[in-house]
Amino acid sequence: MAIKRKKRFHAGVESSSMSDIMFFLLLFFLIISTLANPNVIQVPLPDAKDTGQTNVQHLTLTVTSDKKYYLDKEEVTPENLEVRLLQETKLRKDETVVIRPAYDLDVQELIDLLQLGLKHQLKFVIATKAG
Incomplete structure (x- = not known):
């Protein structure tokens, strides 16, 4: 009498460790994306002893060393700066x-921008880095 064995080989891929890896990758990318700076124009900021932080996203005016102006990420000509600044603040x-x-x-460039803010009663905040 022949005895049959009921053990058959089943090929399979265990996926429980794969779901753990995917969870950690998702968590990593979520944390990194919240820490990303929305301002892509890199400018070396002036130093300050104490810097205040704000959680509100205000309109950002970036001025580079070669005197290029950016409202948020969009480049603006100096002639068109005042009009675009007023449009964005009203919007x-x-x-x-x-x-x-x-x-x-130059300090004069900064003073000119501040005068523009005073003329139209805008509130200007100067961004610095902790030194």
Whole structure:
């Protein structure tokens, strides 16, 4: 009498460790994406002893060393700066503008921007880095 064995070989791929890896990758990318800076224009900011932080996204005016102006990420000509600045502040209904000047920018350029803010009663904040 022949005895048959009921054990058959079944090929399979265990996927429980794969779901753990995918969870950790998802968590990693979520954390990194929240830490990403929305301002892609890199400007070396002036140093300050104490910097205040804000969680609100205000309109950002970046001025590079070669005197190029950017409203958020969009480049604006100096002649068109005043008009675009007023349009954006009215569109957002927020009169606060964060100025990100390069650390080697002339003081006169910064004063001209501040005068522009005073003329139109805008609130300007100068961004710095902790030094």
